[in-house]
Amino acid sequence: MRISDPRIVAKLAEISVGLQPGTALADLTSLGIGGTTDLLRIKKHESLPDLLNLLDANHVPHKFLGGGSNLLVGDGELPWVVLQLVRPEPDVVLDGNLAHVDAAADLGRMITFCAKNDLGGMEGLIGVPGTVGGALRMNAGAYGMQIGSYVREVKLYRAAGRKIEVLRGDQISFEYRHTSFAPDDMMLAVILELPSKPFKEILQGIRICNEKRRSSQPLGQKSAGCIFKNPPGASAGRMIDELGLKGLSVGDARVSDRHANFFVNAGHASAKEMLTLIADVRERVQKTYGVSLENEVVVWNA
Numbered sequence: 001m002r003i004s005d006p007r008i009v010a011k012l013a014e015i016s017v018g019l020q021p022g023t024a025l026a027d028l029t030s031l032g033i034g035g036t037t038d039l040l041r042i043k044k045h046e047s048l049p050d051l052l053n054l055l056d057a058n059h060v061p062h063k064f065l066g067g068g069s070n071l072l073v074g075d076g077e078l079p080w081v082v083l084q085l086v087r088p089e090p091d092v093v094l095d096g097n098l099a100h101v102d103a104a105a106d107l108g109r110m111i112t113f114c115a116k117n118d119l120g121g122m123e124g125l126i127g128v129p130g131t132v133g134g135a136l137r138m139n140a141g142a143y144g145m146q147i148g149s150y151v152r153e154v155k156l157y158r159a160a161g162r163k164i165e166v167l168r169g170d171q172i173s174f175e176y177r178h179t180s181f182a183p184d185d186m187m188l189a190v191i192l193e194l195p196s197k198p199f200k201e202i203l204q205g206i207r208i209c210n211e212k213r214r215s216s217q218p219l220g221q222k223s224a225g226c227i228f229k230n231p232p233g234a235s236a237g238r239m240i241d242e243l244g245l246k247g248l249s250v251g252d253a254r255v256s257d258r259h260a261n262f263f264v265n266a267g268h269a270s271a272k273e274m275l276t277l278i279a280d281v282r283e284r285v286q287k288t289y290g291v292s293l294e295n296e297v298v299v300w301n302a
């Protein structure tokens, strides 16, 4: 979708929102898949209410993009614009055991920065690509921990009330890859309360998690992490593997040879190919195991 009305373009500049016309979302997602639309880069959280009022008044549909690492975007010219926060400098400020983190901060860099300051707890998420805001929205987790456990406070834009609000951690429910945030809530910043731990000890945990991940996941290949959530008491990856589906392909969309719940873009896969592969695998698992796998990856299909 293109914003061409000069009045809207002028207003965007006025409220410190950068307009990047015709941006290929394939370049902004870890899967390397996705069509083209206008990208709006938000430099100040405070401009969000004005921006959303402007878009709504002009009937411009929109979506919020984080780090694009758990996302499958449709092909071609997309029927909505995309909003993304510009990362401020600094993006993490420490105050005792509290880390004040901007939602646009890179998750891995935040974990490392806190570790260097003897704050731990987040070791399991090292190696997970994406922003802190994205991790928060999905309640990212690995190796027995989840980010939600450390949340003291979240600053967010709530589309329903059209304003910026602050929620305490205990007002938010964090479940397995799911939170009580509304789909159109936009994460802006978070305060994490992290346990004190000597850097050396945290580093050891980080090394162990890195090693586990390296040995079981297709790092370095274009993917969106796990495609399906694990059904209660079972492993989606193991079921897909048991069905002998590693290497199954539709065009360049392929079930990873290393971890069967990772689907990789082995070249120039389209969203259509990836979605066909996802539907095919889901159907085969349903047939054999009677389990309907739920997407873990977020799909923005036109």
Ligand code: EPU
Pocket (backbone or CB within 6 Å): 141, 142, 143, 144, 216, 224, 225, 226, 227, 228, 229, 230, 235, 236, 237, 238, 241, 258, 259, 260, 261, 296
């Ligand atoms: N397995 C297989 N074949 C495979 C993959 C896995 O037999 O191809 C078996 C493993 O041997 C193991 C079991 O399935 O016995 C579980 O596998 P793994 O330990 O790799 O964990 P997972 O349940 O597949 C989950 C998360 C990952 C997270 C890891 C580590 C989900 C959907 N996935 O994977 O998160 O990194 O645990 O904690 O919850 C993601 O969220 O995108 C993601 C990758």
